[in-house]
Amino acid sequence: MKANDGSDREQHYNDFVALLSRHDQAIRRFVRSLLPNRDAADDVVQETALECWRKFDSFTGTQTEDENEFVRWACVIARYKALSWLRDQGRDKLVFRESVIEALATSALSQLDQREAERRAVDGCLAKLSDAQRKLVLSVHSPGQSVASIAKETGQQARRLYYQLDTLRTSLQRCIEKQLQKELRHG
Amino acid sequence: MDNQLRKWIYQTIDQTIEQGDFDALQDRLETDEEARAEYLKAVNLSESLHEIASTPEPVGTTVTPAASFMRWPGIFAARSLMIAASTLILVSGIAYWIGHQQSNLTPIVADSTASGSEDESLIAGHATLRRAFDVRWGQGHQRAKVGDVLGHGPLRLESGLAEIDFFCGATLIVEGPAELDIESDWSVRVDQGRLRATVPPAARGFRIKTADSEVIDLGTEFTMDVSEEQARVEVVDGEIMLRGGDHDGLHLLTGERRTLMGAPSSESIEGLATSSDLLKRDEAATFERFRSWRETNQAKQNDERLIAHYSLSTHLNGRTLSDATSNPSQDGLLLGPAQVVEGRFGEHSQGVNFDRPGARIRTRIDGQFEAFTFACWVKIDDLQQRYNALFMGDGYENGEPHWQIRDDGRLMFSVMVDDSREIEFYNKRDQRVVKDAGLHRVYMTEPFWDISKSGQWFHLVSVYDPSAKQVRQYINGQLVSEVEIEQELLVKDLRIGPAEIGNWGQPFRETPWFAVRNLDGTLDELSIYNAALTGNEIETLYESGKPVGY
Numbered sequence: 001m002k003a004n005d006g007s008d009r010e011q012h013y014n015d016f017v018a019l020l021s022r023h024d025q026a027i028r029r030f031v032r033s034l035l036p037n038r039d040a041a042d043d044v045v046q047e048t049a050l051e052c053w054r055k056f057d058s059f060t061g062t063q064t065e066d067e068n069e070f071v072r073w074a075c076v077i078a079r080y081k082a083l084s085w086l087r088d089q090g091r092d093k094l095v096f097r098e099s100v101i102e103a104l105a106t107s108a109l110s111q112l113d114q115r116e117a118e119r120r121a122v123d124g125c126l127a128k129l130s131d132a133q134r135k136l137v138l139s140v141h142s143p144g145q146s147v148a149s150i151a152k153e154t155g156q157q158a159r160r161l162y163y164q165l166d167t168l169r170t171s172l173q174r175c176i177e178k179q180l181q182k183e184l185r186h187g
Numbered sequence: 188m189d190n191q192l193r194k195w196i197y198q199t200i201d202q203t204i205e206q207g208d209f210d211a212l213q214d215r216l217e218t219d220e221e222a223r224a225e226y227l228k229a230v231n232l233s234e235s236l237h238e239i240a241s242t243p244e245p246v247g248t249t250v251t252p253a254a255s256f257m258r259w260p261g262i263f264a265a266r267s268l269m270i271a272a273s274t275l276i277l278v279s280g281i282a283y284w285i286g287h288q289q290s291n292l293t294p295i296v297a298d299s300t301a302s303g304s305e306d307e308s309l310i311a312g313h314a315t316l317r318r319a320f321d322v323r324w325g326q327g328h329q330r331a332k333v334g335d336v337l338g339h340g341p342l343r344l345e346s347g348l349a350e351i352d353f354f355c356g357a358t359l360i361v362e363g364p365a366e367l368d369i370e371s372d373w374s375v376r377v378d379q380g381r382l383r384a385t386v387p388p389a390a391r392g393f394r395i396k397t398a399d400s401e402v403i404d405l406g407t408e409f410t411m412d413v414s415e416e417q418a419r420v421e422v423v424d425g426e427i428m429l430r431g432g433d434h435d436g437l438h439l440l441t442g443e444r445r446t447l448m449g450a451p452s453s454e455s456i457e458g459l460a461t462s463s464d465l466l467k468r469d470e471a472a473t474f475e476r477f478r479s480w481r482e483t484n485q486a487k488q489n490d491e492r493l494i495a496h497y498s499l500s501t502h503l504n505g506r507t508l509s510d511a512t513s514n515p516s517q518d519g520l521l522l523g524p525a526q527v528v529e530g531r532f533g534e535h536s537q538g539v540n541f542d543r544p545g546a547r548i549r550t551r552i553d554g555q556f557e558a559f560t561f562a563c564w565v566k567i568d569d570l571q572q573r574y575n576a577l578f579m580g581d582g583y584e585n586g587e588p589h590w591q592i593r594d595d596g597r598l599m600f601s602v603m604v605d606d607s608r609e610i611e612f613y614n615k616r617d618q619r620v621v622k623d624a625g626l627h628r629v630y631m632t633e634p635f636w637d638i639s640k641s642g643q644w645f646h647l648v649s650v651y652d653p654s655a656k657q658v659r660q661y662i663n664g665q666l667v668s669e670v671e672i673e674q675e676l677l678v679k680d681l682r683i684g685p686a687e688i689g690n691w692g693q694p695f696r697e698t699p700w701f702a703v704r705n706l707d708g709t710l711d712e713l714s715i716y717n718a719a720l721t722g723n724e725i726e727t728l729y730e731s732g733k734p735v736g737y
Contacts, residue, residue, distance in 0.1 A: 025238065033230045036199045100213045107223040115231050117463055122235040141236040147201055166197060173232060 125175035311522040312336035322347030333736030356390035400432035417449030477532035494716035500536035530711035538711035547690035552683040560716040561653040567708040596634030600649035652719035664729030
């Protein structure tokens with residue numbers, strides 16, 4: 001029956017959108033870990049979303065109740081998309097070779113949960129920085145910004161900025177690790 | 188991480204690395220698992236910072252799924268030609284999905300942890316459900332339990348009786364079938380139903396809208412009967428004013444009545460329950476529920492799979508809570524400020540409240556078990572601590588369980604796998620490195636509690652099932668989480684030993700400091716089984732033990 005097909009299809013689509021929107025950050029992060037170039041990563045994330053929608057039937061056919069299954073499934077698709085992107089346009093100098101992408105993808109897939117926990121810890125750790133430090137580290141990570149452009153705007157030497165930034169990132173990283181150990185301990 | 192590696196990693200993220208260094212980094216990433224882990228952590232941090240930097244300042248609300256979804260339509264729109272066949276569905280789907288998100292009428296809790304010192308929770312809502320009898324809620328509408336905060340929006344009772352307290356002070360007793368639309372603390376629209384409104388001086392001005400009229404209360408009590416064909420109002424005591432419709436501006440006093448819509452009728456509105464009727468009925472129903480629970484409880488205690496059963500209402504003698512499986516060595520002792528209070532069947536029953544850090548019940552359960560099911564009835568007043576204990580093995584040794592609730596409302600269950608794999612961490616207070624628990628995994632549900640649920644009873648169950656390699660968790664009889672236990676985290680030799688209800692005994696072995704984990708709430712029954720109970724059994728536990736109005 002046609003009418004029924006339509007509403008099933010719509011329900012199907014709604015399920016997909018709900019899953020995708022809940023997990024898009026995790027998928028994006030996975031792709032980013034394979035492709036240092038942000039624009040490349042954006043392309044691959046888009047390709048992945050579309051491919052997931054095309055193949056969603058095969059996922060729903062086998063899905064379990066566990067929502068993380070969706071992320072895993074999507075990340076496997078993303079891994080192929082990243083590799084095929086590499087084959088198509090891998091002339092850019094900052095692109096990992098295929099074997100590195102494979103190795104990173106395998107590690108990243110096994111650590112998806114940890115990425116989420118790290119992400120949750122970031123806010124708390126940022127709050128521990130001073131206003132100026134927080135501003136600096138966030139401004140460098142704002143869309144369209146780079147250390148070079150920030151250095152130019154603030155009149156600071158790029159090298160000095162890199163040094164400050166390096167210290168801040170290291171201390172954030174340390175804070176996140178501490179936070180995660182704490183969570184583990186508290187279980 | 189060595190400096191060289193870190194430098195390369197961040198130069199790669201910043202896209203400033205030299206080709207030679209990049210090749211060297213790739214070599215390390217290819218061969219060195221730790222280098223990969225470092226790289227992934229750094230990318231993830233950078234990505235998180237990127238997300239935070241590109242999100243506008245939070246405005247005191249939690250991020251809704253709709254907000255994160257807004258990133259996607261652009262992608263699909265740009266590529267719509269490629270998926271032409273699905274375009275129509277995509278567009279209508281998105282509209283439907285967003286609409287669906289917004290029509291969620293349950294109270295919203297906003298956690299304004301934005302920068303700044305104002306750290307205040309907000310709840311959106313206008314009333315609470317005080318009592319409910321035999322209520323069947325309309326399909327697709329708000330379904331409320333006693334104690335729920337009722338938000339803005341329609342409320343539909345197919346049948347039954349509900350007593351609703353508006354925050355302004357007015358109380359409404361509604362008889363189903365009824366259709367209401369809660370508009371604010373001060374106003375409600377009634378499309379169908381019989382009701383009684385009691386309005387104290389503080390709530391004068393409370394209004395009920397029906398058809399094209401408004402009834403504005405000027406003190407005490409009135410009744411209404413609204414159907415599709417007719418709407419009538421009668422003042423039981425005091426004064427009301429009518430606005431709009433044929434009677435605009437009319438005041439009615441005690442005993443007076445009017446038909447606001449439909450064929451005029453001079454009959455009185457009779458048979459509507461009063462608040463004291465409901466109170467009596469509540470007491471009777473609560474006692475009946477208590478009695479029937481006690482009967483099923485008797486049978487439950489003969490279950491051979493039961494390791495221990497702590498039931499405050501039936502087994503508390505002074506400060507000793509005897510284990511209902513009649514194993515005296517497993518008796519619990521109420522310690523410190525653990526306070527005996529009313530349980531989930533009101534005055535007929537008892538619970539114990541642990542709202543101060545010293546409060547706890549201590550017990551000891553020896554033996555070796557093959558599976559665990561932990562089940563309890565608990566009323567949470569607040570999740571004050573980062574972790575709020577339900578039942579904890581002392582310390583945290585191999586095979587011992589930890590059962591608690593995290594401050595974001597997630598139920599957590601874990602069993603220590605290998606405590607010899609110690610993690611060292613620096614304890615700031617002691618200014619030294621102390622050792623802590625090793626390999627284990629915490630199984631968490633999605634959040635089930637927020638401050639709008641304060642004071643409500645919950646039936647919580649966590650099942651550790653080694654033979655099915657699963658951890659299943661249930662809230663109010665419903666499965667909410669099912670996670671596979673990975674092989675390296677599987678524990679078959681389960682133990683408890685000295686343990687604590689409502690708090691955590693001897694958390695860290697090498698320091699006098701202890702984490703504050705007392706449960707800010709009341710526990711009234713706790714059962715522990717040496718078995719993985721089935722979903723049906725758990726639903727039965729919930730159904731046979733739930734309070735009136737649930």
